[in-house]
Every structure is written in C-alpha cells, then in structure tokens.
Amino acid sequence: MGALCGAxxxxxxxxxxxxxxxxxxxxxRLPPAARRQSPHGLVGQCDLGTHLIDQAYVLxxxxxxxxxxxxxxxxxxxxxxxxxxVAAELTYPDGKLVHVRISQLSAEVDQxxxxxxxxxxxxxxxxxDPQEDQLKAGDKxxxxxxxxxxxxxxRLTVVDADGKSSIAPVPDLKPETYITFYHAFxxxxxxxxxxxxxxxATEARDVLxxxxxxxxxxxxxxxxxx
Numbered sequence: 001m002g003a004l005c006g007a008x009x010x011x012x013x014x015x016x017x018x019x020x021x022x023x024x025x026x027x028x029r030l031p032p033a034a035r036r037q038s039p040h041g042l043v044g045q046c047d048l049g050t051h052l053i054d055q056a057y058v059l060x061x062x063x064x065x066x067x068x069x070x071x072x073x074x075x076x077x078x079x080x081x082x083x084x085x086v087a088a089e090l091t092y093p094d095g096k097l098v099h100v101r102i103s104q105l106s107a108e109v110d111q112x113x114x115x116x117x118x119x120x121x122x123x124x125x126x127x128x129d130p131q132e133d134q135l136k137a138g139d140k141x142x143x144x145x146x147x148x149x150x151x152x153x154x155r156l157t158v159v160d161a162d163g164k165s166s167i168a169p170v171p172d173l174k175p176e177t178y179i180t181f182y183h184a185f186x187x188x189x190x191x192x193x194x195x196x197x198x199x200x201a202t203e204a205r206d207v208l209x210x211x212x213x214x215x216x217x218x219x220x221x222x223x224x225x226x
Contacts, residue, residue: 012116014112014113049102069086071083080218184196
C-alpha cells in the first residue's frame, strides 16, 4: 500500500452494520442471544468493529492514541449499550490518522470499504472480501482467481512529479487468501512452536486494548493514550 500511495497520511475503514442482521458464530461474531445478554452491548464495536480495528492494526500497527464515539444516530445521543454508529480515530506517532466507521445509516449500492491517502496517491476500495461469497457459491479456495477483487471495485489515483493527479491501473497481485492463514496455523500445530502461530497473543491483546479504548474515550470525551 505504501508503494502505491507513498507515505500514508490518512485512511478510512468502513462497514455498514445491518439492523437485525444475523451473525454466524463460526465467523467469530456474536449470535443475537449473546448480544442481548452482553452487559456492555456494543454490537457495532464488538462485532463488526472488531474486524475493522483488527485490519487497521494489521495494516498500520499500534496507534499512539484513540478517540471514540458510540452513538444512537436515530435518537441523536450517545449510546454506550447498543449504538447504531461507531466512530474511532486512531492517531499515530508520524501524524497518520486512521478512521474506523460503522453505521446502520449508510444507504449505498456500493459501500466504501477502504480509502487510503498518501503523499503520492490514494487507493479506494468498495465492497467486502469476495472469499465468503465465493465459498457460498461452491468455489474451492484452490481455483484460479479465488479471493481476487473485481477491477471495478478498486481505484488507484497517483500524483506525478508535477503534482498532477491521474487514475492508474491497480496492480494485478495474487491475494493472500484463507489458505495462507490455515497453512500457517497447520504448521504451528505441527511444530508446536509459538513463533509459528499466525496471530500472536500479544497482537490479540493490542486489538482488545484499542477496542476498550474506543469505549473509554466515548464515555470520557477524551483521547486514550497508550
């Protein structure tokens, strides 16, 4: 991403939360009964928000500070139990700002997913990872093109030496699919070595710290600094 856009200045990670949409336990999401029984609620933050915050962490690392808002936009007030909108701003030591946004009020045919801006260009991506829909359709992870986004779902803008912006072709790269993760996980089970585990416990801890910081900041109205 840095090779395409240069030094990243800001990024947006977004997802629309559908009211009443069932979540599947096998995908690590909370089922409806668990959400109703949760003492903190936080469907948007602790369900879909977990995935977006994890992606921000994988892409950009641990932020320096977090500012969060949990809102009922329909009611026009903060809601720390069952918000229909979650917004988090992650600030990094180099000045980079990463925004994580989830809302049930987002009427779009093509939902914006990623928008990364740098000093040499920007990258714009709509729609979700295609792997789940491909598996539902009966495709196998080993087929050619599995996990590849459609070219029309991505847009790359580059800035030339004269400061002029223009649309450029998005590089045709082979995606890392679910297979990459499960191969790494299988290796960790086989070797029993902690260094082979694809997701380290310290990384999971860091993501949980960010999630908790969003709630703490939303309640206090102040940044949470690490």
